[in-house]
Amino acid sequence: MTTASGRAVLKDALGPLKDRERTAERLLESSARHSFDPDRELDWDAPPVDGKYFWPPELVSLYGTPLWRTMGEEQRIDLSRHEAASLGSLGIWFEIILMQLLVRHIYDKPVTDSHVRYALTEIADECRHSMMFARMIRKGGTPAYPVSRRNHHLARVLKTVSTTPGSFACTLLGEEILDWMQRLTFPDERVQPLVRGVTRIHVIEEARHVRYAREELRRQMATAPRWERELTRISCGEAARVFSVAFVNPHVYENIGLDPREAVAQVRASGHRREVMQTGARRLTDFLDDIGVLRGAGRKLWQSSGLLP
Known part of the structure; x- marks a missing residue:
């Protein structure tokens, strides 16, 4: 039985949270428009x-590395073409996971x-996005770039064991970093018109x-039992580690004539790349910290991912 003091604590926790139905109704109206x-x-x-890039050069993984400085403009643009396909492939993989978690x-x-x-509306959005990314990859004339077999199967486990708040935390992980990059991409006139449109x-x-996931995650972290909050912190941290690794696909470098081992080593050593990824994640990590996700072992996993200083 819930005590009077327990009900008071729960009421205080829920006080600043937006009503779930009102939020969904506003999002449905926005979707219609x-x-x-x-x-x-x-x-x-x-x-x-x-002469146009397929991704802003500053967001290309090798930008600013010694290897980048040896590359001609044509090879740099080709790298951006393959990396756009790699990120599109990553987006499809993630959106398929997200659709299953939402269901x-x-x-x-x-x-x-x-x-x-609204969840069903979002699933419909993600179906269109996945098809759009696939068509962009084909139009760019590159192969698709699936994640490694290990990460593919780790995601299968995550989908099975994820808590409800863990699902929404992972949703934000996949959405917000790519969203930050894309907000820099679509107004950039150096980038191909089709990629900007996508x-x-x-x-x-x-x-x-993002708003749907943030509101629900805030609600879940305020009301979930302690064991579920703790498991969410661990699963979210592990997802951050997997996701950060999946952002760089070694086959991209091989397909444009670079040594993939050397290229990956230079990306990992790149201060510019580290700053890009941490800046892209900052709005998310500030939010997760605020609602109590970045604590204990989960925080250490986020730091080991390179997404959190």
């Missing part, structure tokens, strides 16, 4: 523009709730997904 069909919105038939989240909830309706659509629609 600002959703896109990439097949119609983007000019898929236009050829790539000569699990709503499985036992009333099907007429706005919260459930990232613009993704940024606009992902803003709703």
Whole structure:
């Protein structure tokens, strides 16, 4: 039985939290106004523009390294083309995971709730995003870049054992760092128009997904039992470690004529790259710290990932 003092503590914890249904209703209204069909919105038939990058050069993994300084402009652009495909492949992998986590989240909830309706709307968004990324990869003329077999199977375990707050923490991990990069990409005139169009659509629609996940994670961390909060901290930290490794695919370097071992070593030693990743994660890590996710062993895992100083 919940004591009077326990109810008071719970009420205090829930005080600043937004009502779940009202939040979902606002997100549904936004979805009705600002959703896109990439097949119609983007000019898929236009050829790539000569001399333009496929990803902002400062966000390319080797930028500023000794190896980067030896590369000609054509090879740098080619690296950006393959890295855009690698990040698109990473995005598809992550969105497939996210869709499964969302379906699990709503499985036992009333099907007429706005919260459930919005989750289904987000799943539809993620389906379009995955198809959009796949089409962008094909249009760029590169192979797809799946994550390593080990990380593929680690994600399978994560999907099975993840707590509800852990699912939303991992959702934000996958969304917010890529979102930060894409916000720099879509206004950048050095970048191919098609890539800018893809990232613009993704940024606009992902803003709703981030808000949904943040509100639910804040609610879950305020109300979940202690064991669930502790497990969430560990699983989120491990997900951060896996995700940071998956951001660099060694096959990218091999496919443009570089030694993949040397390239990966230079990326890991790059102060610029470390700053890019930590800056991209900062808004998320500040939020996770504020709601109590970055504590204990979980915080150490985040630090070992390189995403948290």
